[in-house]
Structure formats: structure tokens, C-alpha cells
Amino acid sequence: MRLIKKLSGLLTVVSIFNVLSSCSANVKSANYSNDIKEIKIGVTLYKQDDAFISEISKNIEDIAKEKENQGKYKIIVNVADAKGNLINQSNQVDKFVAQNYDVICVNMVDRTAASMIIDKAKSANIPIVFFNREPVEEDMERWNKLYYVGADAQQSGEMQANIIINAYKKDNRMVDKNGDGKIQYVMLEGEQGHQDSLIRTEYCIKTITQNGIELEKLADDTANWQSAQATTKMSQWIKSFGDKIEVVFSNNDEMALGAINAINDANIGGKKPLVVGIDGLPKALEAVKNGSMIGTILNDSKKQANAIFNLAYTLASHGNVNSIDGLEKGKYIRTPHAEVTSDNVDLYIENK
Ligand code: BGC
Ligand code: CA
Numbered sequence: 001m002r003l004i005k006k007l008s009g010l011l012t013v014v015s016i017f018n019v020l021s022s023c024s025a026n027v028k029s030a031n032y033s034n035d036i037k038e039i040k041i042g043v044t045l046y047k048q049d050d051a052f053i054s055e056i057s058k059n060i061e062d063i064a065k066e067k068e069n070q071g072k073y074k075i076i077v078n079v080a081d082a083k084g085n086l087i088n089q090s091n092q093v094d095k096f097v098a099q100n101y102d103v104i105c106v107n108m109v110d111r112t113a114a115s116m117i118i119d120k121a122k123s124a125n126i127p128i129v130f131f132n133r134e135p136v137e138e139d140m141e142r143w144n145k146l147y148y149v150g151a152d153a154q155q156s157g158e159m160q161a162n163i164i165i166n167a168y169k170k171d172n173r174m175v176d177k178n179g180d181g182k183i184q185y186v187m188l189e190g191e192q193g194h195q196d197s198l199i200r201t202e203y204c205i206k207t208i209t210q211n212g213i214e215l216e217k218l219a220d221d222t223a224n225w226q227s228a229q230a231t232t233k234m235s236q237w238i239k240s241f242g243d244k245i246e247v248v249f250s251n252n253d254e255m256a257l258g259a260i261n262a263i264n265d266a267n268i269g270g271k272k273p274l275v276v277g278i279d280g281l282p283k284a285l286e287a288v289k290n291g292s293m294i295g296t297i298l299n300d301s302k303k304q305a306n307a308i309f310n311l312a313y314t315l316a317s318h319g320n321v322n323s324i325d326g327l328e329k330g331k332y333i334r335t336p337h338a339e340v341t342s343d344n345v346d347l348y349i350e351n352k
Contacts, residue, residue: 037072037073037074037317038073038074038075038076039073039074039075039076039102039313039316039317040076040078040099040100040101040102040103040316041064041075041076041077041078041101041102041103041104041105041309041312041313041316042078042080042092042093042095042096042099042101042103042104042105043057043060043077043078043079043080043104043105043106043107044079044080044081044082044089044092044093044096044104044105044106044107045057045079045080045081045082045107046082046084046089046107046108046109046132046133047081047082047083047084047109048079048081048083049081050225050254051253051254051279051281051283052132052225052252052253052254052279052281052299052301053107053132055281055301056107056131056132056301056304056305056308057079057305059301059302059304059305059306060077060079060105060305060308060309061077061079062305063305063306063309064077064309067309067313073317075313078096078101080092080095082109084109085109086109086110086113088109089106089108089109089117090116090117090120093106093117093120093121094120096126097120097121097124097126101126102126102312102315102316103126103127103128103129103311103312103315103316104121104126104127104128104129105128105129105130105131105308105312106128106129106130106131107130107131107132107133108130108133108135109133110193111133111134111135111136111193111194111195112135112136112193114130114135114136114139114140115139115142118135118139118142118143118146121143121145122142122143122145125145126145127145127146127147127315128145128146128147129147129148129149129308129311129312129315130146130147130148130149131148131149131150131304131308132149132150132304133194133195134148134150134195135148140331144330145315146331147311147321147331147332147333148331148332148333149304149307149308149311149332149333149334149335150195150196150304150333150334150335151196151299151300151304151334151335151336151337152334152335152336152337153195153196153198153199153200153203154199154203155336155337156196156200156278156297156299156337157199157200157201157202157203157204157206157207158203158204158207159297159337159338159339160200160204160249160276160277160278160295160297161203161204161205161206161207161208161211162207162339163276163294163295163297163339163341164183164208164247164249164274164276164294165207165208165211165213166341167274167294168183168213174274175246175247175274176246177243177246177271178244178246181214182214182215182216183208183213183214183215183216183246183247184216184218184241184244184245184246184247185215185216185217185218185245185246185247185248185249186217186218186219186220186234186237186241186245186247186248186249186273187201187204187205187217187219187220187221187249187250187251188220188221188222188223188230188233188234188248188249188250188251188255188256188258188259189201189220189221189222189223189251190222190223190224190225190251190252190255191222191224191225192222194225196251196252197222197251200251200278201220201249201251204249218237218240218241218244218245219237219240219241221233223255223258225251225252225254225255226254226255226258227254227255227257227258227261228258229255229258230250230254230255230256230257230258230259230262231258231259231261231262232262233259233262234248234258234259234261234262234263235262235265235266238262238263238266238268242268243268243271245273246273246274247273247274247275247276248263248273248274248275248276249276250275250276250277250278251278252277252278252279253277253278253279253280253281253283253284253296254279254281255277256275256276256277256284256287256293256296257277257281257283257284257287257293259275260275260287260292260293263275264292274294275287275292275293275294276293276294276295276296277293277295277296277297278296278297278299278337279296279297279298279299279301280296280297280298280299280300280338280340280348281296282349282352284296285340285345285348285349285352286349288340288341288342288345289342289345289346289349291342294341295339295340295341295342296340297337297338297339297340298337298338298339298340298348299337300335300336300337300338303335303336304335307324307325307326307333307335310324310325311324311333
């Protein structure tokens with residue numbers, strides 16, 4: 001009994017000693033941080049294996065390294081993958097809050113569930129830069145330290161339409177292969193709740209019909225941004241419609257490339273449909289170069305990463321956010337797109 005008492009006394013002393021020594025370690029690091037200030041940026045991605053998202057995240061890390069080399073701050077960028085699961089994402093935000101991050105950049109798993117994340121950050125007074133998956137306006141109004149970086153989805157839909165309109169005007173039989181005066185098409189859509197799928201689809205179709213070109217929809221469905229799902233969908237459509245399909249519109253490049261796999265496997269012969277995507281992924285630029293895609297729209301992951309980083313850095317270093325290029329309504333940055341076809345693809349391949 002006495003021995004146990006003695007031992008537990010000893011343990012107490014040891015643990016007090018531990019506390020004391022860890023205190024002094026903290027003091028040391030606090031002194032040290034006066035010399036080199038540290039900025040901590042937490043990033044949570046809806047899914048790291050999404051090709052476009054992984055481009056943005058890699059670009060953010062590269063830009064941060066470059067900035068750090070300029071020497072003013074030590075910059076920590078911690079990227080977490082929510083793997084499509086909102087609970088993971090919520091836990092990741094909790095961790096960033098507990099570890100006193102300066103800013104949290106959030107690519108929402110479910111963009112309608114932003115309020116829960118906002119409440120956590122707000123009560124810790126940590127600003128949020130949302131990106132790519134846009135919270136609804138009502139949520140963006142919940143606090144004055146919320147920002148959003150993305151692209152103008154309407155413009156990407158309109159530009160996608162332009163690529164087909166221009167091809168049609170140049171040589172209508174290149175698009176309207178059966179010469180019936182209408183374009184028979186299928187549409188591969190992204191995730192149903194995603195602002196980019198809904199708006200891209202709507203404005204792509206609207207723009208073509210407003211230009212006096214008749215469309216006939218053979219089929220449309222979601223393939224959730226994913227190449228493999230698009231291959232499956234496209235194979236089914238080829239079985240149903242054969243060489244009737246004249247154009248494949250795809251809400252992103254990954255699905256466009258998936259559709260091309262199905263087209264190549266199906267042996268459609270000389271009447272392959274034209275495929276047009278959005279994003280400007282390196283693989284898609286190659287496909288435009290080799291002619292398997294008629295075009296894509298550059299969704300500028302570098303500019304978006306730049307905007308995300310600039311906001312995060314400025315917020316963390318208590319700079320003036322309002323001086324940041326392109327900031328609208330004090331909280332939104334939307335980067336412009338560009339049309340890419342065989343005419344100008346080399347320029348974009350060089351810049352990737
Ligand atoms: C991109 C898609 C991507 C999605 C993820 C869109 O803006 O075009 O390729 O899968 O964002 O949220
Ligand atoms: Ca036709």
C-alpha cells in the first residue's frame with residue numbers, strides 16, 4: 001500500500017515535471033516565432049482523387065512554397081482529403097480549429113451543408129475561403145469572414161456551345177452528320193447538386209438554340225464528374241443510338257475522356273461523335289491535339305489556386321483583402337475561362 005502511495009507520488013512529480021518542461025518548450029517556440037512568423041493554412045478537399053481538385057490543391061502547395069521562399073513567413077499548408085464524406089470533413093475542420101489554424105480553405109463535400117462548418121469557424125474567429133463548390137448565398141451572408149473562389153459556370157457552358165456553333169458554321173456536315181438539320185446529342189452531367197453541372201448544361205443548350213441551331217436530345221444523365229461512370233453511360237447510349245449520336249457534351253473533361261474510351265471500344269467507324277469537355281486537364285489537351293476531342297474549356301486551376309492562396313495569406317497576415325484582384329461584393333472571386341480547340345491547344349499544352 002505504502003509502496004503504491006510512494007509510486008503514485010513519484011508519478012505526480014514526473015507528470016508535473018513533464019508539464020513544466022513542455023511549458024518551457026512552448027515559450028521557446030514562441031520566442032522563436034518572433035523571428036520567423038508562421039502562417040497555418042488548412043485545406044479540406046471533397047475528394048482528393050478528383051483530377052481537377054487535385055490540380056488546384058497541388059497548385060496551392062506550389063504557390064505557398066514559392067511565397068515561403070520569399071522569406072517573410074514560414075507557411076504551413078495542411079491538405080486533408082474528406083473522401084466524399086461530410087463527417088470526415090467536419091472532423092478535419094474541428095482539427096484545424098483546435099490547432100489554431102489562421103485560415104481554413106474548404107472544398108465542401110455537400111455545398112448545401114456549409115452552415116455547420118461556418119458555425120465552427122466563426123466561433124473560433126477563423127476565416128474560411130470556400131472554393132469550387134459554392135455555398136448558397138444565404139450561407140455566404142452568415143459572417144463577414146467568408147469568401148468563395150470559383151469560376152463563372154455560365155461562361156463555361158456558353159463557350160462549350162461556341163465550339164460546336166463554330167464547327168457547325170464552318171462545315172455543318174461535320175456536326176450534323178446525317179444532314180437532317182438537327183444536332184442529335186447526349187449530355188454527360190456532373191453531380192446533381194453541383195452549381196457547375198446545372199448551369200453548364202443549361203447555358204450550353206440555350207446558347208446553341210439561341211444561335212438558331214436545332215438540337216435533339218437523345219439522352220442525358222449524371223456520371224458524377226467521373227470518367228469510369230461516363231464510359232458505362234456512353235457504352236449504353238451507343239448500344240441504344242449507335243451512330244445517331246452526333247455530339248457528346250460533357251460537363252467536365254474526365255467524363256468526356258470516359259466517353260471517348262467507350263467510343264473507341266465500340267468501333268463506330270467513320271461516324272464518331274464530336275466530344276467537347278470543360279476543365280483543360282492535360283489529358284484533355286492531348287485529346288484535343290490528337291483530334292479525339294473537338295475542344296475543351298480551360299477552367300483555370302492556376303488562377304483559382306492563386307486567388308485562394310492570396311486570400312488565405314492576406315487574411316492570415318492581417319492584410320487588406322479588399323485590395324485583392326477581382327474580389328466582388330467583398331467576398332467572391334470568379335476566374336475567367338478560355339476556349340481551347342486544335343487552333344490554339346499548343347499554347348495551353350506549353351503552359352500546363
Ligand atoms: C470541375 C470538375 C470537378 C468538380 C468538383 C468542377 O468545377 O469542372 O471537373 O469534378 O468541379 O467539384
Ligand atoms: Ca443530325
